[in-house]
Amino acid sequence: MAIDLKDKMILSSPALREYILETSAYPNEHQQLKEIRDATVDKYKHMSIMNASADEAQFLSLLLKLINAKNTLEIGVFTGYSLLTTALALPDDGKVIAFDPDREAYEVGLPYIKKAGVEHKIDFVQGPAMPFLNDMITNGKEGIFDFAFVDADKENYIKYHEPLLKLVKVGGVIAYDNTLWFGSVAFDPNDEIFKNDPAMKLIKQIGYEEIRHLNGFLANDPRIESTLLSVGDGLTLCRRKY
Ligand code: SAM
Numbered sequence: 001m002a003i004d005l006k007d008k009m010i011l012s013s014p015a016l017r018e019y020i021l022e023t024s025a026y027p028n029e030h031q032q033l034k035e036i037r038d039a040t041v042d043k044y045k046h047m048s049i050m051n052a053s054a055d056e057a058q059f060l061s062l063l064l065k066l067i068n069a070k071n072t073l074e075i076g077v078f079t080g081y082s083l084l085t086t087a088l089a090l091p092d093d094g095k096v097i098a099f100d101p102d103r104e105a106y107e108v109g110l111p112y113i114k115k116a117g118v119e120h121k122i123d124f125v126q127g128p129a130m131p132f133l134n135d136m137i138t139n140g141k142e143g144i145f146d147f148a149f150v151d152a153d154k155e156n157y158i159k160y161h162e163p164l165l166k167l168v169k170v171g172g173v174i175a176y177d178n179t180l181w182f183g184s185v186a187f188d189p190n191d192e193i194f195k196n197d198p199a200m201k202l203i204k205q206i207g208y209e210e211i212r213h214l215n216g217f218l219a220n221d222p223r224i225e226s227t228l229l230s231v232g233d234g235l236t237l238c239r240r241k242y
């Protein structure tokens with residue numbers, strides 16, 4: 001039986017989760033976002049949980065509009081749910097540069113991105129993000145981005161922090177997704193939960209230590225003001241101070 005990671009989210013009451021989705025998120029979800037969500041479930045089954053939830057995406061969309069984001073970065077696209085959310089939230093002359101080695105997954109969402117009429121706001125770059133981030137710094141792109149959404153290889157989040165602090169402007173925002181890592185971060189590495197709960201055992205093997213380290217690091221980084229929000233699977237917002 002597939003492990004249902006939804007039950008590991010901070011909002012572990014299924015009734016409340018349904019309530020938020022049905023009352024607030026789904027009624028306002030763009031038709032093509034819904035179509036990406038459905039197409040992802042069809043193709044990737046339980047792995048479709050990798051898409052941001054509709055309520056988290058609704059929050060991201062609002063945030064992008066509140067900060068008047070025009071130029072943004074996305075690390076980790078998968079089928080493009082958060083990417084389409086971003087493209088829809090940007091002004092018509094806005095741009096999101098999005099990195100992912102997996103073009104096949106991106107192409108699952110691409111027809112819906114085209115149908116939504118926002119493909120012109122997206123530069124999809126196939127490949128791991130880090131070399132491109134370093135190239136952008138070398139090519140003088142420092143301080144030009146309003147926002148960066150990091151939702152890729154959890155083990156390397158902390159390595160993205162230094163280049164992103166250069167690429168995002170002072171006052172800009174870096175958002176790290178899944179920083180509650182399905183609730184695992186609350187537990188000490190020796191906690192019984194990692195022996196008794198098969199899902200937790202799995203989660204501990206990928207990214208647990210690194211996300212715990214990242215959370216401590218971000219909370220103490222004087223160059224940013226940050227908050228770990230309990231939306232989705234945890235979303236840490238960092239505002240660059242200087
Ligand atoms: N942001 C997407 C959304 O909410 O719909 C989901 C992204 S999914 C959780 C993580 C993605 O990160 C995968 O598609 C994977 O291929 C990608 N990824 C893994 N390593 C990466 C890297 N080094 N650079 C960029 N993307 C990477």
Ligand code: CA
Pocket residue numbers: 050051052151177178
């Ligand atoms: Ca995520």
